Amino acid sequence: MPSRRAMLAAAPALLALSATRxxxxxxxTMRDAIAAFLGEGGxxxxxxxxxxxxxxxxxxxxxxxxxxxxxxxxPQDHVQRIGVFTERNPLPQVIVAHLGPRAGRAAITTRMRxxxxxxxxxxxxxxxxxxxxxxxxVVVTLAACVEG
Amino acid sequence: MxxxxxxxxxxxxxxxxxxxxxxxxxxxxxxxxxGSSGEVLPRDIIRRxxxxxxxxxxxxxxxxPAIAANPYLAFTTIATESGTLTFTWKGDNGFAQTxxxxxxxxx
Amino acid sequence: MRAAVLAAxxxxxxxxxxxxxxxxxxxxxxxxxxxxxxxxxxxxGMLWVLDGEGRWSRKAGRTERSCADCHGEAAASMRxxxxxxxxxxxxxxxxxxxxxxxxxxxxxxxxxTPAPRESEASLALTAFVAHQSxxxxxxxxxxxxxxxxxxxxxxxxxxxxxxxxxxCAQCHDDNAGRRLAGSVIPQGHPTGYPLYRLEWQGLGSxxxxxxxxxxxxxxESFAPGSHDAIALEAYLMSRAAGMPVETPAVRP
Numbered sequence: 390m391p392s393r394r395a396m397l398a399a400a401p402a403l404l405a406l407s408a409t410r411x412x413x414x415x416x417x418t419m420r421d422a423i424a425a426f427l428g429e430g431g432x433x434x435x436x437x438x439x440x441x442x443x444x445x446x447x448x449x450x451x452x453x454x455x456x457x458x459x460x461x462x463x464p465q466d467h468v469q470r471i472g473v474f475t476e477r478n479p480l481p482q483v484i485v486a487h488l489g490p491r492a493g494r495a496a497i498t499t500r501m502r503x504x505x506x507x508x509x510x511x512x513x514x515x516x517x518x519x520x521x522x523x524x525x526x527v528v529v530t531l532a533a534c535v536e537g
Numbered sequence: 538m539x540x541x542x543x544x545x546x547x548x549x550x551x552x553x554x555x556x557x558x559x560x561x562x563x564x565x566x567x568x569x570x571x572g573s574s575g576e577v578l579p580r581d582i583i584r585r586x587x588x589x590x591x592x593x594x595x596x597x598x599x600x601x602p603a604i605a606a607n608p609y610l611a612f613t614t615i616a617t618e619s620g621t622l623t624f625t626w627k628g629d630n631g632f633a634q635t636x637x638x639x640x641x642x643x644x
Numbered sequence: 645m646r647a648a649v650l651a652a653x654x655x656x657x658x659x660x661x662x663x664x665x666x667x668x669x670x671x672x673x674x675x676x677x678x679x680x681x682x683x684x685x686x687x688x689g690m691l692w693v694l695d696g697e698g699r700w701s702r703k704a705g706r707t708e709r710s711c712a713d714c715h716g717e718a719a720a721s722m723r724x725x726x727x728x729x730x731x732x733x734x735x736x737x738x739x740x741x742x743x744x745x746x747x748x749x750x751x752x753x754x755x756x757t758p759a760p761r762e763s764e765a766s767l768a769l770t771a772f773v774a775h776q777s778x779x780x781x782x783x784x785x786x787x788x789x790x791x792x793x794x795x796x797x798x799x800x801x802x803x804x805x806x807x808x809x810x811x812c813a814q815c816h817d818d819n820a821g822r823r824l825a826g827s828v829i830p831q832g833h834p835t836g837y838p839l840y841r842l843e844w845q846g847l848g849s850x851x852x853x854x855x856x857x858x859x860x861x862x863x864e865s866f867a868p869g870s871h872d873a874i875a876l877e878a879y880l881m882s883r884a885a886g887m888p889v890e891t892p893a894v895r896p
Contacts, residue, residue: 487597
C-alpha cells in the first residue's frame with residue numbers, strides 16, 4: 390500500500406536533488422536597471438501596461454509572458470520600448486523590445502526564466518517621454534524528480 | 538545553422554495588423570550555470586533579434602540571459618506592401634542567422 | 645466489431661483502472677504549458693522534428709544512402725510505427741525501442757556509425773519518426789515475445805527500489821493525482837517521447853525521463869537501451885495502449 394510515510398519522506402529527498410541556484414539580483418540592482426531604462430529625469434507611473442503571466446509556474450526555466458500596452462500606436466503617440474525586469478534572477482534585465490507605429494499594436498510575447506518566486510515589472514516608454522508600468526508576483530513551484 | 542520555426546501569414550490585407558512569431562533553437566547559456574565538471578559554463582546567448590519589412594526594421598529586441606532556451610518571440614506589424622520579411626538573430630561567439638519569408642499584401 | 649476489439653484491448657491493457665480514468669501527463673499540466681504543446685509554432689520540440697526531417701533525406705555511411713532512399717516519404721512509411729514500439733527486430737530476434745531501431749538502420753543499412761542515444765542526431769530522428777504517429781493510438785505488437793517482455797516490465801514497475809523503497813506503481817498507480825513537492829504525480833504514460841521538458845530546456849527520451857524518477861528514489865537507474873529499460877518501456881506502452889501518441893510533447 391502507498392505508505393503515506395514513504396511518500397512524505399520522498400518529498401524532501403526529491404527537493405534536495407534540485408540544482409543549487411546562483412546568487413540573485415536584489416531589489417536594489419533592479420532599481421538601478423530600471424533607472425538606466427528610464428534615463429535622466431524619467432518618472433515611472435503605474436497603468437496602461439498589462440502583464441499576462443501564469444501566477445503559479447511549474448518550472449521556472451520556460452515561463453510564457455505577454456505584455457500589452459494601451460496605446461493608439463500612431464506616429465504621434467506610440468510605444469517606443471518595452472522593458473521587463475526581475476527582482477531575484479541573477480541579473481535584473483530580461484528583454485528590451487523596440488517598436489513603433491508600424492507595429493500596429495503594442496503587444497509582445499516571449500518566454501523567460503524565473504530562478505525563484507519573485508516580482509516582475511514591465512515598463513513601456515512612450516513617444517511623449519512618459520513611462521508606464523505594471524508589476525506582478527509569480528510563484529514558482531519546484532519540479533520534483535529532477536536529475537541529480 | 539540553428540533550426541527556426543517562423544509563423545508568417547502568406548497573404549495579408551493592406552493596413553491590417555498581422556502577428557509574426559519566431560522560434561529558434563539556441564541553448565541561451567546564462568553564464569551562471571555549473572557544467573558537469575563543476576566550473577561555470579561561459580555565457581552563450583542570442584543578444585539581438587530584429588525583423589525588417591523590405592529592409593525597414595519594424596521590430597527588434599535585446600535579449601538577456603533571462604530569456605528561456607530556444608527563444609520565442611511574437612509581435613505584430615501592419616501589412617504595407619508585398620515584399621520580403623527578414624528575421625535576424627545575433628549573439629555570442631559569432632552567432633548570426635538570417636531567415637526570409639515572402640508575404641503578399643492584397644488591397 | 646472494431647469497437648469491441650478496441651474495448652478488449654483497453655481492458656487487457658488496464659488491469660487496475662478503466663480506460664476513461666487514464667490521463668496523459670498533458671492533462672496534469674498548467675494551461676500555459678498545454679498551450680505550448682498544442683501549437684506547432686510555439687512547441688519547441690518541433691525544432692527537433694524539423695531537424696530530424698532534414699536528417700531523414702541526408703545521405704550517410706558507406707552505402708551513401710539516406711533514410712528516404714529506402715523508406716520514401718516518412719508521412720506514409722513511418723505512420724503508426726512509433727505507436728507499436730518496442731518491437732522485435734527480426735534479424736536478431738530481440739526487442740528494440742525506436743531509437744535502437746533507428747541506430748540499427750544506421751549500422752546495418754547505411755553502414756554508418758550510429759548516433760549515440762540522447763545525442764541531438766538520435767533525438768531529432770526519433771522525434772521526426774515518432775511525430776509521424778502523432779494522434780494515433782498506442783498499439784503494442786501482438787507477439788508472444790513482446791507479451792513476455794511486458795510481463796517482465798510489469799514486475800519491474802511493481803518492484804520497490806532504492807533507499808526510499810518505492811515502486812513506480814506506488815507513485816503512478818496508487819498516488820497519481822496527488823502532489824509531490826509541488827508537482828502533480830502523473831499516471832506516468834509514455835505518450836509523448838521524445839519530448840521537450842522545461843526542466844531540461846531541451847528534448848529527451850523516455851529513458852532519460854526515467855532516470856529522474858529512479859534517482860528520485862535513490863535507486864540505480866536502468867541503463868539506456870538495456871533489456872530492463874526496454875522491458876519497462878514495453879510495459880508502459882501496454883499500460884497506455886489506445887492512448888494517442890503526442891510526440892513531441894511538452895512537460896514541466
